[in-house]
Amino acid sequence: MSEIVVVYELDQPSAARTSPDASPDAERLPRRVHAVPTAPGRPDAAGPRTLCGKDTFAMESARWRPSEHPGARWYPAEYASVVCPDCDAVMEI
Template identity: 65%
Template sequence: MGEVLVVYELDKAAATRASRRVPRGGERPVRRVHAAPAAPGTPAVTGPRTLCGKDTFAMETTGRKPSEHPESPWYPEEYASAVCPDCDAVMET
């Protein structure tokens, strides 16, 4: 597998409001944390689908690359309770 990026599936109600532009590190209405392969030739851009098959179009890219944090879980620890179990299973293999 090539480069993988972490993306946030936001709460639908919050995704339509201006509050979506919350600064990094602030409170975010994160529904689920997913892993998505990078688009071919552009390692900072997600491909069209997460590892569990969801469309990444409306998801927020976090800029986190699990390969840059090999000693840590692939997801940000503060969102451990929101990790997609399907993406997690793929990342564990």
């Protein structure tokens, strides 16, 4: 399998969590973590679809790179509870 990029499907910002001075993106937390093959010819860019088939257009790329963490899971440990089960199943193959 080619290199994998981790992307976040983000929650919508909550009015209660954001302050008037904060950027709207500052409080957006991952709702789901997905795995994406890299874009053709761009090893640092996510391809158009996650391993589970979702469009990556509105998703945010994570700074976490699985290739930089040998022996670790493909996703950041702090988001283990929101990992896409379909992407995870493909990564286990």
